[in-house]
Amino acid sequence: MKRWAVVGIAVAALAVGVLYGPRGTAAQVFRWIDGEGNIHYSQGIESVPQRFREGAVIIGYERPDTTPPAPAAVPSAPGIGRVRFTPGQPIMVSVRINGATSATLMLDTGATRTVINPRVLEAVGVNYRDAQRGSIRGVTGDAPVLAVRVESIEANGARSGPLLVVAHDTGFGQGDGLLGRDFLDQFSVNIDNTAGLVTLTPR
Numbered sequence: 001m002k003r004w005a006v007v008g009i010a011v012a013a014l015a016v017g018v019l020y021g022p023r024g025t026a027a028q029v030f031r032w033i034d035g036e037g038n039i040h041y042s043q044g045i046e047s048v049p050q051r052f053r054e055g056a057v058i059i060g061y062e063r064p065d066t067t068p069p070a071p072a073a074v075p076s077a078p079g080i081g082r083v084r085f086t087p088g089q090p091i092m093v094s095v096r097i098n099g100a101t102s103a104t105l106m107l108d109t110g111a112t113r114t115v116i117n118p119r120v121l122e123a124v125g126v127n128y129r130d131a132q133r134g135s136i137r138g139v140t141g142d143a144p145v146l147a148v149r150v151e152s153i154e155a156n157g158a159r160s161g162p163l164l165v166v167a168h169d170t171g172f173g174q175g176d177g178l179l180g181r182d183f184l185d186q187f188s189v190n191i192d193n194t195a196g197l198v199t200l201t202p203r
Contacts, residue, residue, distance in 0.1 A: 031110055032056040039110045081158025081200035083107075087193045093179050096154045097124050103176040107198065109189065111180035114153065114165040120176050121167050126150060132164065153183055158200035160186040 032052045033039055048056045085091045091107040101124045103116060131146035145168045152161030160183050170177055187200040 030056040030058055079157060079159070079202045081155040081187070081198075083156055083198045083200075085196050085198060087196050090174070091191070091198060092175055093155050093198070095179065097121075098151045099154065100124070104174075105177050105179035106175050107184070108178045108180055109184060111178045113147070113182050114163060114178060114180040115168050115170055116150075116165050116177040117169045118167045119169075121148060121150075121165075124150065126167075131167075134166070153179075155179070155183075155200060158187055158202070 030045060030048055031039060032048050032055060034049075034052060045053060045056065083091070083093050093105050093107050095103050095105055097103055097116070097120065101120060103120045105114070105116070126148045128146060128148055131148045134145050134147060145166060147164050147166050149162055149164055152159055153163060153165075163182055165182075168177070184200070187202055190199040190201070192199070
């Protein structure tokens with residue numbers, strides 16, 4: 001099993017954990033909050049500590065051995081983003097960073113900051129000179145991370161920036177990171193599970 005949490009970043013309070021079960025199987029992914037208010041993700045309810053299971057929420061299914069299809073874009077009015085998703089699966093959003101580089105991020109209303117794989121940020125040409133330093137604490141010890149500035153993130157017409165995002169590989173096995181509240185709070189977010197449609201309307 002693997003756990004990690006982002007700590008010590010002055011600009012972000014973000015703590016996320018991931019637990020992996022047997023490869024090749026599909027399991028429910030739960031989001032839960034520990035006694036210190038940190039947000040965690042666990043694969044399977046048995047991976048959630050007993051005292052926190054009552055408050056755990058299913059957010060989708062993890063399939064480590066399969067690559068999900070790219071989320072389909074839906075035509076949008078200017079400034080409004082619409083993204084199709086499969087009900088019961090994590091909501092994967094196709095985004096463009098700095099108007100050029102594409103990435104796929106998992107929508108997460110519980111993440112304070114957007115987290116993007118460093119290899120994607122390198123492709124963007126992000127400047128690390130003024131990056132904020134932080135660390136990841138896991139079972140094998142601490143590892144440094146950086147929070148860096150991107151000029152914009154656009155999700156099928158819904159655009160926000162500049163943003164300070166965390167450079168880190170979440171290890172989720174799909175996508176390039178998390179689309180967090182620093183982006184989402186700029187919009188009214190409507191998740192229609194019946195229609196399989198997310199609508200992001202500027203506030």
